[in-house]
Amino acid sequence: MIPALALVVGVVAGLFLHPTVPLWLQPYLPIAVVAALDAVFGGIRAWLDGIFDDKVFVVSFVANVLVAGLIVFLGDQLGVGSQLSTGVVVVLGIRIFSNAAAIRRHIFRA
Amino acid sequence: MRRAPFRAVIAALVALLGFALATQVRTASRSEAGLASARQEDLVRILDDLSARSQRLQSELADLEAVKARLTSGTDRRQAALDEARRRARTLAVLAGTSPATGPGIVLSVLDPQGTVRADVLLDAVEELRDAGAEAIQLGTVRVVASTYLVDGTSGGLTVDGQALQAPYRFLVVGDPRTLTAALDIPGGVVDTVARNDGASATVEQRSVVRITALRPASTPRYARPASTPAPRG
Structure with missing residues (x-):
């Protein structure tokens, strides 16, 4: 309940504060968001499975964001930044889909 | 005691996610038309695409200009040939007595x-x-x-x-x-x-x-046909 509230608070804050994304962060922010979404879906799935662990969630969340950002950073340095970010988004998207499928099975029994 | 800090961290992280999500959505929708948020190689590629496209259009334009010039000069030539033919037809009509x-x-x-x-x-x-x-x-x-x-x-x-x-x-x-x-x-x-x-x-x-005013009917040659090329042969 608290995390859901926190999410709503964050979205509202983002909508109303009109923050400007710093230039250096602009390539990483979308990837970081997708990576964090992946962590959140994984967390919801674990919670529904009854194996949710606060520490695991925090570590996976931070690690996901950091690794995604690192991959994109590395890709930028290698000159394949856009292709690599596409790859990261595809992989994370697949993970989000499979987690969403597991959550769906839990909720709808189907 | 062990779980409380993690709870706060989770809430903070999820709030951060929501914040980043909203920010990113705003940024993406705002910069949809602009190029401010595009990365360097994307910009280079866009530029390359644009210059290649511009080159293609330039050559297409040149082709079409050539076609237009050809058609225009063709029309002029045809008009000149037609005028010449009419003039000769009038002369020949006088000579042949049909006019x-x-x-x-x-x-x-x-x-x-x-x-x-x-x-x-x-x-x-x-x-x-x-x-x-x-x-x-x-x-x-x-x-x-x-x-x-x-x-x-x-x-x-x-x-x-x-x-x-x-x-x-x-x-x-x-x-x-x-x-x-x-x-x-x-x-x-x-x-x-x-x-x-x-x-x-x-x-x-x-x-x-x-x-x-006396006229002579135009007669169609029975055997002779106009030769398309008047080039004489050795």
Whole structure:
């Protein structure tokens, strides 16, 4: 309940504060968001499975964001930044889909 | 005691996620049209695409310009050829006798009350007129063209292109009046020759306008066909 509230608070804050994304962060922010979404879906799935662990969630969340950002950073340095970010988004998207499928099975029994 | 800090961290992280999500959505939608948030290699690629496209369009433009120029000059050429052909057709129609002709010229009257003027005298007259630059000739009611023939009539008179003519013979000639008159009046010329026959006389009258109205039907050649290339062969 608290995390859901926190999410709503964050979205509202983002909508109303009109923050400007710093230039250096602009390539990483979308990837970081997708990576964090992946962590959140994984967390919801674990919670529904009854194996949710606060520490695991925090570590996976931070690690996901950091690794995604690192991959994109590395890709930028290698000159394949856009292709690599596409790859990261595809992989994370697949993970989000499979987690969403597991959550769906839990909720709808189907 | 162990779980409380993690709870706070989770809430903070999820709030951060929501914040970043909203920010990113705003940024993406705002910069959708702009290039401010595009990365360098994307910009380079966009630039490359644009210059390649511009080059393609440039060459397409050049092609179309060439086609346009070709079509325009083709139209001009065709128009010029058409004008030339029309001009030549008019000239040839006068020469072939299929079109009436008018212009300065002379009227040559050959009076022959006794019927002593033979066809060869009049043929000489026609040849003389042609030599003197006559551009259209009418003898009586017959248009004189390249294939015209003159023979003596069976019962006097003259047969011109199958048509019987009786004296007096009247030539209508379009051409330079002075040259024609001079050609006919020279000693030993047509007027002289006609006058040598009994009772015959020829008079030349210069006119500023002679109307030649006798026509000859255009005949289609039976065997000859226009050659497409007039290039002569060795």
